[in-house]
Amino acid sequence: MQPKRRLCVLRLLLPLMISLLAACAGKVEVQGDFPQPLVDQKNLVVGLVDNPKFYNFQYEEKSKDRLKWTIGTGGAQQKLLSTVVGAMFKQVEPLKKIPKAGSPAPVDLVLLPRVKEFQYAMPRETKVNIFEVWIKYSIQIYDNQGALVADWIMPAYGKTPTAFLKSEEDALNQAVMMALRDAGASFITGFERVPEIKAWLALPRAPITQPRHPAPTLPDDEETL
């Protein structure tokens, strides 16, 4: 083969080889919107603890037997939480940390969301024509003095069928969106059914008075998040 022709063949094969190598890894940053839920608003002021690990959550596949997928759900989770919590409670206050006994936060309850586990399954692994996603959330609920009211383990599940000409990225995005919608539905319908929360809601309490200058929150151990 002439050197010029060989160079031309190499030039043609190089993009093909690069795309084949890229096929061994995938990245999805989950995108989508959540509808405004139909829910009875509770007369509660809720503090939402800023948890960067939750808002920037990214799952990275570590198994040697699977493709190296990176699935970022943090942004979508943040969107879901603000939509659902905003609709469920009278007022939502952002908090930097969980309040301490000496310096109560001007709220009724404090929510700290965390992702405990994330799993996914592709059609080629299960031999079923659906993409599946499981997320296990831990929603820790504290009173305004930082005492733990409940540690609610909330599982979420989403699936989407394979479709002709639909990429794996799009299918995974859709499956995660379905799991997040399921999480939102569980949060709305299950919140008052959690025994500890139900008991707390039944307690008589004085209405929250908003201080003019909110009490400063003490720095907390990062590991608690």
Add this chain to the structure above:
Amino acid sequence: MSRTLNGFFLLCLVALTGCTSVTVDEFKRGNASLDATDSVVVLGRRHSSDYETEPDLVECIGKEIGSNGDITVIGESEFVDRLYPWFEPRIAPMSVRSLHRIAQRDDVAHVLREYDVHYIIWVDGHTETTSSAGSIGCSVGPGGAGCFGFGTWEKESAYEATIWDFDQGKVVGKISADASGTSYMPAIVIPIPLIARVQAGACEGLGTQLRKFLKPDS
């Protein structure tokens, strides 16, 4: 000349399509009556763990029902979004009684009234590849590329549509559609797919029967 060419292309298209057979069964418990303002919702069941009723099939059935323009069909995603979270897979009503329990909520009842929903049609089922055989090999070389071989696969669809009369609070009918077909792919340099439109066949069969059920005189 152009008419001859069009006819030739149509003949090619028909020849390039695999065969599909569709069986439709109907069980009727009452007569449907739709007013001009009434609307119909077609929803897919998504509670099973080993399959998922395809959203495009549900959309196709909706289009088939509303194809004459005399039945108002509300899109699945629009309806489910407006009533979030009450029609999400895990908490969607499994019976007319539980639908009425949800409809006791003022906000849900308001949306259902706004849409003037009379019938809710739940579609449950899926399409799957039941068997496949043959192989096709492709190779690329400096002189060119080409494929050689023969592949065939069989697909089966099984769907059941349950029609809920929201106003009367009962199931008024069930229609099922089973479809199957074999697709072929011979490859002599270029692969030529002869695809059997199994899911589309089930959609047409189920959609047409549902339209007749809802508007018998149309």
